[in-house]
Amino acid sequence: MAVAWVLHMGLTICFGTILGVLLGVTIGSLLFSLWAKQPEDYRRVLDVSADEDDEVVPPSQGTPISAEMRKLLPYTASWTHWPDSEKVSGINRILSILWPHITKAGIRMGLDIGKQIVQPMLEKKQIPFVEDIALGTKSMADEQVYQPAAEWIKRKDFTLGKFPLQLGGIKSYDTPDDEVVLETPIMWGSDAKLDIGVFLKFGLLRLYVPLEVSNVQIKVDTRITVKPLVETIPCVGGVTISLLKVPLVDMNLKSFFGMDILSLPGARLGLNWALQKFVYDPFKLLYPSSFSTSIMEDYGVPPVPKGALEVVLMRGENLLGDHTYVRLKTRGENCQESNTVHGSFSPNYLDKNPQKFTLIVEDFEKQQLGLEVVQNRDDNDFTEPTLGIGTLPFGKHEPAGQDPVTNELKTIFVLAKFIRVPMKSVNVKVPLEKPVHPRKLEIEQKKKKHDGILQSFSQSRHRPEQADAGSLFLSVKFLPFSQPVFDDEEDPASQETDMLPTRRLVIHDPPDDLPGVLTVHVIRCINLKGDRPTTYVDVLLKQEDLKEKEGKKYQLQKTQKVTGENNPRFGRKFDFVMIRADSTLFFTVHQKDGEQPKSMFKKRKDAMLGYLELPVKDVAKNGMLKDTWLLKDTERGRIELQLKWQTCYIDD
Incomplete structure (x- = not known):
């Protein structure tokens, strides 16, 4: 008798608690949705069509900006307040045309992925008291096992609306690496309507909780890095995405009788906390963290030399x-x-x-x-x-x-x-x-x-x-070669996510006899003297204090000849293998005079248009150098180079 009484009281307390929470959320949402200010719909003001709308009155020049207009700044495009950001009207136009097709394909793919994730959890009852979840008119449970949801969700919507995503400008950066760095805010002021139905079961009692997500407004400041750029199709090794700051997210989350749950005190803070906990942190999206995905095998990075x-x-x-x-x-x-x-x-x-x-x-x-x-x-x-x-x-x-x-x-x-x-x-x-x-x-x-x-x-x-x-x-x-393992390097096998491979490159004080591989990329010459000369570049490596058995003291490589260009582009790479860090590189730009008569008895000496001397130790210290250097012993002219160093560890 006592056991039955305790069981009865326990069920009563549980049911009362659940009912109290539901009533509290319902009544609280109803009251606060009436008193609290609803999120503003800025689509009409921030759209391009606002320029032709007489009801949208811009502030007069020289007058103070109203508080209402100042609230718009976080949602505006970057080119409106950053002069180095460029408009991308063409890209936004393409997104507008493709948006109806993107929404259909995206919703179909999202529903399929959602069902693959949620259905096993519902079958194993991993979500307490939840019997089914419906997205629009599509049930996440097995339709042959559970079908009571069909009558409740047959008139529900699950659409992203007609307003497409927009790019609020774009900004690019020049870096010495083989990469493209872009920053762009992704903006979406949508008229989406996402109906979500949750079916709860408490013993013999079933409860249907409708949720409606609407008026979604998002602004995400993103940094997109395309790297490395390689010389093999598709020429892009991978893409890295990072969020520069916490995204601006606002929406309406309605339930019974149109009550907005996010109107409750602290509800929007809870939404941002949930996004931070379950989206930004697990996927490492917030800067300086980043999310990388490979396009080519191993990001197109050459393997470690054997x-x-x-x-x-x-x-x-x-x-x-x-x-x-x-x-x-x-x-x-x-x-x-x-x-x-x-x-x-x-x-x-x-x-x-x-x-x-x-x-x-x-x-x-x-x-x-x-x-x-x-x-x-x-x-x-x-x-x-x-x-x-x-x-x-x-x-x-x-x-x-x-x-x-x-x-x-x-x-x-x-x-x-x-x-x-x-x-x-x-x-x-x-x-x-x-x-x-x-x-x-x-x-x-x-x-x-x-x-x-x-x-x-x-x-x-x-x-x-x-x-x-x-x-x-x-x-x-x-x-x-042997590959040493350093204490501060993480084992690649222990990495849980796909990450761009990194290698130890910087050596603060390389010894003179440190062996390594020097890759020289002769990119181009700029503003050479002469009237459309035919040019080529000699790349001479000189190793000091080198014994005869250790290798050649001088190594000479030449680029191809480029005709009729004051700004010739060579794009030629050379490898100098097993050289010492105290070596010196000499770049000499020569002019080939094709108008002189042929002679089989006298070899002509090509004219020099300038030279450059670089110590290899500077490359060994930094791992990589990419810059444009002035040529010496000439009136004008520059040469653009990229130099990479990789230390060789000989396996005896």
């Missing part, structure tokens, strides 16, 4: 030209070039000065050593045909049995011998093939046969036709 490949050119055999040099590359367009060997179809590169090249290896499966044999032309010729191409892979796929489930042949990637046995030189032979378009070579050979003075010389040195393009003999050695 090591360096040292290549020594030994000799060539049966090449298609007798004045040739070799291009070597392992990633992108970052290539290195050998010296030209004259007068031999089978050049010996070890005769005079052995040429050693060091190239970066990032991925054994996706990368390979690419070789090109190029014909060196006369100084006044700008086209240098490729006579042969070859590759040296870092491994190959070999069969590893058959999958018992799918019956598909499985393969395993086996590293090449010179990769498996690092720090040891291995001699290899690389066969060369003719380029894809050999027609250029045939035209060049016919031209040489009718060249007058050089006709007999060319015929005496012409090699017989053959199917391949010869071979190159190399000595290769792989130097593996």
Whole structure:
């Protein structure tokens, strides 16, 4: 008997408490909605059509601004009070045209996502006393299990209205990084009507609580960073979004008899607290936090180098030209070039000065050593045909049995011998093939046969036709890198969200012998002297106090020639691998005079349009430098460069 009495009293207290809360919220909302001032609808005043509305009277010039007008400032577009913000009428016009289609697609997608989240929670009864939730006319519960909601929600709406989102101006920033930084306020003064029905169940008692969200007004100041910008389609690695301050959010939340729940004291503060707790903080949206999403794999950032490949050119055999040099590359367009060997179809590169090249290896499966044999032309010729191409892979796929489930042949990637046995030189032979378009070579050979003075010389040195393009003999050695782990760096595996990969770049006091990879991006030259000159840039790296066995003291790379431009754009990248931090870079801008007559006996010296000297240690300290420098020893001219440094840790 006592147990029944206690149970009866407990149920009575619970029911009374719930009923009291509902009545308190209902009566309180009704009273405060009558007394409290409702949120102003600023759409009519802030819309462009207000300029043609006679009822909207702007303040006269020189008169004080009214308090009502001053309240409009937080909701106005940024270009109305910031002179460096630009209008975006074209983008807003496009949004207006697309808005009817965006609303339909967005609501459909939102309802589907909402049902996928809410339906399992309702089935497992994870939300106390809630039997169903209806968004508009769509129930979030399984319709075959529960259908009483159909009669109550058949006339409800769930629409975003006809007023589209607007961008209240846009502001861009120039940064030294490869990125685009934009700031724009996203504004939405809507006539949306979102009917939400909550079905509660207390034993045998069911209660329907209608909610209506309307008059939604939002202004969100956002910073959008598109980075990094890469040279592979779609050219954008990822997008980072951050909210510069807490968004302005206002709305009506009505329930029984049109009572506004947000009219209760502290209700709007509770709304902002809920948004902060469940939206801004979990997704890390408020500045300085940010939310990043990748567009390309790993944000388009190259992987951490696995090591360096040292290549020594030994000799060539049966090449298609007798004045040739070799291009070597392992990633992108970052290539290195050998010296030209004259007068031999089978050049010996070890005769005079052995040429050693060091190239970066990032991925054994996706990368390979690419070789090109190029014909060196006369100084006044700008086209240098490729006579042969070859590759040296870092491994190959070999069969590893058959999958018992799918019956598909499985393969395993086996590293090449010179990769498996690092720090040891291995001699290899690389066969060369003719380029894809050999027609250029045939035209060049016919031209040489009718060249007058050089006709007999060319015929005496012409090699017989053959199917391949010869071979190159190399000595290769792989130097593996180790990746140190610092105490203040977070383990990437422990990161719960998708984040832009970061690397330790800044070294406050780099030692002189610190080894690293220097990537030089020669972007362009500006305002060079001369009348539309033809120019190119020499990039010379000088390493001080370098022993002969440690590498080359001088490394020279050249950009392509750009004709007829006082502001030539080169866009060429070079890698200097395993160099010391105390090295020095020299950039020399040369002018190629194409109007001088050809001479086979005297080599002309190209005119210099200026030079620049930069210490590599400055790049090692900062990790990256991007700027425009004045050229020295010239009347005018500047050069724009981007320099990146990455320290190499050799795995002994």
